[in-house]
Amino acid sequence: MTYSQELAAFVCTLTTEKIPEGTRARARQLMTDTLGVGLAGTRHPNFKNAMAAVSVIPGTRGDHPVIGCSTRFLATYAVLANGVACHVLDFDDTHTASIVHGSAIFLPLVLALGEELGRSGKDVQTAFVAGWEVAARVGIASGNSFHNRGFHSTAIAGIFGATAAAGKLLDLTPEQMTHAFGLAGSQASGITEFLTNSSSSKGYHVGWAARSAMEIGYLARAGATGPFSVFEGTNGLLATHGLPDRIDPPQLAADLGARWETERVSIKPYPCCHFAHGAIDCAIAxxxxxxxxxxxxxxHAIIDEVAAGFVCDPIEAKWVPTSAYGAKFSLPYLVASGLIDGEVSMASFDDSSIARGDLLALASRVSSEHAEKGTTGFPKYFPGHLVVTLTDGRKVEKRVPINRGNPDAPLSDMEVAGKFFRNVDGLLSKRRAKMIVDKIGALESLQDLSDLSRELVM
Known part of the structure; x- marks a missing residue:
């Protein structure tokens, strides 16, 4: 049996009753957080660009809502736009061991497809969990080497999780699901070259994955076929996208149904690249x-090599970010914000903030080096380690081994709800915002998604 067959068997036989209550509760928490982030993301220029483009593509109008808007698209285009909204702020969650931002893919997909198919809240929740269990294992099996090859793990692993979620809602058979995974291998795409100019392409990776997965599910149900050896084959995903000395194929199916990776997803307290969160924790401390x-x-920051590639290299460019998006991937700027302002918030990326002389002056005094491999806890954690030299010659060292928001240092339910309410402030009334939180909390009792959908549109 190939790994795709093992994953397909797991997904197709997964039921709500087989998922531990703690995992289901975590899934609902992740959904709540992602919706709040997505609603806030509708203010972002990159989301507005996506909406402007999709709106003029012939034949895209339909019945499915775009969150925070009055516009309705066909389901495939609604998940594209909603995926962009949920990821564009870099405030969405991360499964740290696989370095995957999954909820921004899975939530728009399961809401749109679930509504299209008339599925219940239980069905949608189960599909969401199925997506996370598959995507996380694909990332883990890569040994985190997708990033080393220049690929965005969210896009590469995410398409397989999204395919699992879509296939679950479409009631694919195990054979059809296996073919769907094979088809997904041809859509596993997303490069990290966006780091060179802080371009907007990364924000679209999740939307493309969600849209492609929906189409893949329908194709597989209609008889389209894909390679069963999509993961472990000579020209399979791990060989083409991973590094031979890092990949660990058995992790694809390890402990399915016994170890729930959905519970290992971190919720971000700061709206920026997750790799820098431990350093921000240090700066605030x-x-x-x-x-x-x-x-x-x-x-002086000591940071894992993979993380440094995103937030420290080249350091000269990180000292003076030229855009809000660039600032989100600048460890010097983020550390300066944490130390001077005591926080990193949405306001930290206003045009006026990224031009502040006090922040840029301190950012220019930040340097970095790569931590010794295997000593930091990365990527299970995104730790922080700063060594500060004071003007009087003294050195002060601060370490945060587990970044705040990680499941081993979690945000409380109250903190997650608070984040949601802050994100939707000015977009939704307090009554409406609370209604959304309550409906997601009661997701398992919803017979259909129409009531929830109505609350998400303007």
Whole structure:
């Protein structure tokens, strides 16, 4: 039996009753968080660009809602737009061991397809969990080497999770699901070259994955076929997208139904690249210890090589981010914000903020080096390690081994709800926002999704 066959058998036989209550509760928490992030994302220029483009493509109008808007598209285009909204702020969740932002893919997909097919809240929740269990294992099996090859793990692993979610809602047979995974291998695409100019392409990776997965599900149900050896084959995903000395194919099916990766997803407290969160935690803690920017000669960050490739390299470019998006991937800027302002929030990426002289002056005094491999806990955690040299010559060191929001240092239900309400402030009334939170909390009792959908549109 190939790995895609094992995954297909797991997905097709998965029921709500087989999923532990703790996992289901975590899924609902992730959905709540992602919806809040997505609603906030509808303010972003990149989302508005996506809407402007999709709106003029012939034949895209339909019955499915775009969150935070009055516009309705065909289901495939609704999930594309909603996926962009959920990921564009870099405030969505991360499965750290696989480095996958999955909920921004799976939630738009299961809501749109679930409504199209008349599925219940239980069905949608089960499909969401199925998506996470598959995507996380694909990322883990790569040994996190997708990023080393220049691929965006979210896009590569995410298409397989999305295919699992779509196939589950479409009631694919195990054979059809296996073919669907094979088809998904040809859509596993997304490169990290966006880092060179802070371009908007990364924001579309999740929307493309969600849309493609929906189409793949229908194709497989109609008889389209794909390679059963899509993962482990000579020209399969792990060989073409991973590194031979890092991949671990058995992880694709390891502990299915016994270890629930959905519970290992981290919720972000800061709206920026997750790799920098531990360093931000350190900077805020230093401020709480009484360290002020005027007393700092320099700050040296010790960070994993993969993470550094996103937020530290090349350091000269990170000292002076030229856009809000660039600032989200600049460890020097983020550390400066944490130390000076005591927080990193949506306001940290206003045009006025990224031009602030005090932030840029401190950012220019931040340097970095790669941590010794295997010593930091990465990628299970995105830790922080800063060494600060003060103007009087003293050195102060701060370590945060587990970044805040990780399942081992989780945000409370109250903190997650607070994040949701802050994200939708100015978009939804408090009554309406609370209604959405309550409906997701009661997802298993919903017979259809129409009531929830009505609350998400303007």
């Amino acid at each position: 230093l401020r709480q210890d009484g360290i002020v920017a005027t007393d700092v000669q320099n700050i």
